[in-house]
Amino acid sequence: MASPVTREPAQARGPVRSALDRLIAAKEIEADPAQRQVADRLDRLDRVLSSATVASKQSALGWLFGKSRPSEPIKGLYIFGDVGRGKTMLMDMFFRQSSVAAKRRVHFHDFMGDVHARIGAHREAVKAGTAKGDDPIPPVAADIARAARLLCFDEFSVTDIADAMILSRLFKALFEQGVTLVATSNVAPDDLYRDGLNRPLFLPFVDMLKANADIVELAGAEDYRLATIGSDDCYVTPLGPAATARMDAAWAALLAGTREGTASLSVKGRTVAVPRAGGGAARFTYDNLLRRPLGAQDFLAVARRFHTVMIDDVPVMGEAERNEAKRFIMLVDALYDAGRRLVMSADAPAEALYRGANGTEAFEFDRTVSRLIEMRSDDYLARSSAGPAGEPASSASAPAPAENRGTG
Template identity: 60%
Template sequence: MTLRDGLVTHPSVTQRYDHMVETGKIARDPAQENIAAALDRLIGEISDKRLARKSSALGWLFARRKTSREPVRGLYVYGGVGRGKTMLMDMFHDLVPVDHKRRAHFNDFMADVHDRIGQHRAALKAGETQETDPIPPVAAALAQEAWVLCFDEFTVTDIADAMILSRLFAALFDKGVVLVATSNVAPDDLYRDGLNRGLFLPFIGILKENTRILELDIDTDYRMQKLNRIPVYISPDDAAAGKQMDAAWTTVTDGQPVEPSELKVKGRSVPVPQASGSAARFSFADLCEKPLGARDYLAIAGAFDTIFIDHVPSMDMRRRNEAKRFILLIDTLYDAGARVFISAAAQPDALYTASNGTEAFEFDRTASRLIEMQSQDWLEQTGQRKAEKSVVAREQTAGTG
């Protein structure tokens, strides 16, 4: 088995980390080594629990061990942007010896939860179930599908999420689910300025009880080390920027037809002003000044691998809602590995000017990702993904011919 970057599999997170250091992929950092060691300890505890669950002849022997009788506490790792949290969690997910495991962006997971709740309510209305509370059956189904959950970018900004998290995760943890999560904020700072936050606070206690809280506090932003700017982020947003965006669009579309399109999302239509093959072009107003959400952005990222966004303005508290959508949009495109061209009023770290509120916290991650998405490494990766998709498409076409 090999890793996504071509490295060979190693039996522990620490050994895999050491291999990446030795081959020059990353620089050694004591704070990252501490997290790697904690993840290895968790793998050991999960392995004990997995053996105890087995109905083999040796299952009773391992079940007698104290570590097997106690619930396994997961890990919640938080720290500044670009510190290597996601890299370490992905190593853990690759190595933990569990078949029923799931790795997801937290926003994607919660969208799935809300879908399942909606399906349960529809079944109740149709008389297909007598269970009026959707949380227990949804939690049971999720726990059956995966009892090790890995969440990237754990953050809570949506009141609909905030109001169900306590009950949902209390049920998941009660069923033995183990959580590993990365976040930019400490648990006590989750949903900090959110509406009705008092109703959310029990979740923080549940999270602390069922995970070990570790801070990855180092000075180096490893994303910034890979910075290698190319003109995919153009600022300031003036006439010259418009010409550069048009020239880039012409190159990407390469003579293919360009026409308006639309995506169907949950029975709604999301307009795409310009579409050509796997590329789409929007304005900031199209994407962030309209009531779009996570499902809409996921649909866009699923349909197109190259996205143009024109005229991104500077934002402050007066444009708080637009800033929230822009943060979610960039998170979604980043997680999808999309190639993104942007014309903006300011550089990424100056796009959001307010200094207070949740968005100021969140925009630090957005700025870091916008910078990384300009790097040569990122563009090479997106190009490779596009080439691989083209090969698959050609093979499928040949197979149906």
């Protein structure tokens, strides 16, 4: 019997659903009923936004300025689910085709960084006498609302107390000025800022979020990006152009068309820069991860944040690289304990990667070799698709304890 999707008239489908169906027809992605349902929800929201835009422009002020705010705020969408379910892909489709002219698409933590910069600039302007008002939130929110009636956030995750303490007031002002929110996240609203400092002060924002956005879970049985990474792709050796090409192919599969950017993690007041990030994965070179003065807490933060970590160009390590070897051991332990995937290119097989004979690193590296071998086994890769035992993969982006709050 034909499914409801095949019986649906093509003209009834909106642009997001149509774009999704084209990818399915081209066999670029697998058909997923849950993705189709979210696409339809996004299309319905765009129709409401489009109608509101037309109505506002029909008024005298709307015709003159093109920026009239609707009398009632339009409820947005908060889409959450495990990594690799297609949340970012769908939101990007929606953003590209949205009829709203004043719109902004940004990673949530980049947005909050911009907000803090605006707050600082306003305070400096007050000191200089060029601005008035002790409370920077209203003017900052007004500036944001003037520039964008539609805000699309990728990877909504509240992990920093400075963000948590201003979100309620900031978004109250934004919603009052008619801003509509569309966001993707790995966690349900009730799990935002879990175990964070002074969390009761943050909870009013959760209620406000639920009142101003429909909460939609994008469930799915499989992480399509992780399914493309097989055991042969996890440890690539020896180094050279062929290894680089295989690493680039694995990275493209993990991104699955999503936008690559940078990220950062805040650990005990320090910032751990992630030079390449996207789709819940992070990519480093040996130099920019293991030659830096990072410790166990830093690697734990990386493991919490990303479901897959890629490392390019790992050389054979010896006595002169004992510090790097120690960091590599800690990194592998963190990823292994969290059930995360490691994809790396190396100059030698795992059992020949460390050649030092002295110190504890030589003894500890034996455990690392064993774990590296297990981490590219079919059993481990199958487990890592669903996260650690008894824990969903989305925990990678769950808020860390207070001392390991991430911002990436």
